[in-house]
Amino acid sequence: MTTQVFHNGHILTERGFETGVCVVVEDGHIVAVLHGPPPAIGEHIDLQGGSLVPGFIDMQVNGGGGVLFNNATSVEALATIARGHRKYGTTGMLPTLISDDIDVMRRAIDATHDAIAQGVPGILGIHLEGPYLAAARKGTHNASKFRVPDADDIALATALDNGVTVITLAPECVPTHSVTAMVERGAIVCAGHTAADYAQTRAGLEAGITGFTHLFNAMTPLQGREPGVVGAALEDANSWVGVIVDGVHVHPASLRVAIAAKPRGKVLLVTDAMPMVGGNDASFNLYGETITAVDGVVRNAAGSLAGSALDMASAVRNSVHLLGLPLDEACRMAAQYPAEFLGLGHRLGRIATGYRADFVVLDANLHVRHSWIGGTE
Template identity: 30%
Template structure:
């Protein structure tokens, strides 16, 4: 495929050029490119971003990773692609003492290939988290750190566990963190009641990432600074941001960007099954919730995630922060690729990299998504 007249948006800036794709890779980038025997697509100045990577998404298109139906993960994969996401971590829970057939169903369908965004692995929220900061996670998916439970999780996930959210203040967490890091799993601070000092200690242990900053953790107080200040002070820690305007107030998003810059921020959707669907009532882990204007809440008002899609959350992020377009390419593409160790193949538009691209209009509506050079929508 030859993409003509693209406004290429990379993490370091913009350029007007053509993109030649060959054998799933970006073969050449330049002006007035020609090629014989390939499909030519004139995007007429539309923005072309590196494919977005969502490291925290539970569902979409009417499906949830928790569903034990094999087709659920494929539905989510297609919903991701509709919003410009080309790779994702299937985010879910581990239910203590249960068969967790949803994990098996995901891997079985993935082995047959997906029709949308690429499955990059699992992100488990818990089970080693604080019941006092559980958010929308049920008690059946929470327990104290346990090496036997961890072993069962590793067996169920095969070699696909890429990230685990953990509350590091819990007794026994240090050994769990050590094992996860040895296996190359990203350990993420979250759903935690840790104080400032406990958070710093966790960072020293190797916890270098944070699940949905500000949510499900103590807030900043002048006499008890809490996790956020420890996180801000630790320059090698990256954070997830939900930029729907409800999970974090827009002014707080600006404040965070002013402190961290865009190098340490990763945009996530925390998407649930209503992603891409109309406002209304849906079900999350057996509990009814309402989706309105891209934000999902239980009936009692507790936030549980979003329904907006990555392209819309990227648009809101720019509206709130007034950062350049390149910041979206960094926070939604390159930074998550770096976190997962796949930035040599994905995360930016460069010759030799995977042809994971999303074509977006000025209104941030997705016009086309390409995954390894294949047009998905």
């Protein structure tokens, strides 16, 4: 049995940040959170005054480490993407497939299954962002890939049997019975890249939609006489919304409004990250087109935003500095709340007894100093 004792830091416990506390880990899981001096057992890990927070969980990762998931549907590619994001505190992620052909979807799902089976650190499941989307709100997606899911599509999209599946779709483009079928087969369904009106969005929520993909982006806005997708998302107390806090995708004031409107715990940080996160190249290829990051903003040739160059540690810092959130709440938005949305809140996202020892140490400037997944650095 391997025992570790984490001590001498600001530790984000269930009560907020605490000092004079230590965390005891055995075989990769937390067995105690103790007040007072650390016990004289196991390996002592001195946090040197850093902040120990739960490992970040990102449900929208298109790529990283120089790799785009659509272009490299293999276990090796997933390991590279996960390593690219690990240095920024992401200890759990859903590799995200942008709308593509059925064969690519099948390979992506198979690769995710194999990565989880082989224990690739950080891979929790898959996010299928499309291809059941609206051409009017396609963003950088290729509308020629879009389709209405039939029974075979639904079976394929929900085929992952050893991890979490999130499916983003446009509720006005998918029959409500198909949304319900996906949910019944274990998928978590989000609305996104959608031109739906308020009534269509409400119908989707009633059919089983529980999330909204990158709120405000690629969806109908909140207006006085037509609340749209954004209005439905902010009104609904039971659904979660993902937000890209990079100062580009959404104005900070709009994000503050969303956080104020939603119940606490229903707003998640996501990156929508592209291959340049954790990689060395500012460009990559999608659908045969070169996509480039300029001054940290990723756009296609038409000028549309094409994902982001954001990492989760930066999203946490931006939530503190741009949105004025306390650090503990920003960290919950990056860890605890995503875990709860994904149905993993009983074992991930908190520093508490019984949870997996997925940790990040932040320095005084909120940059990542160390990370652990299941107690392994």
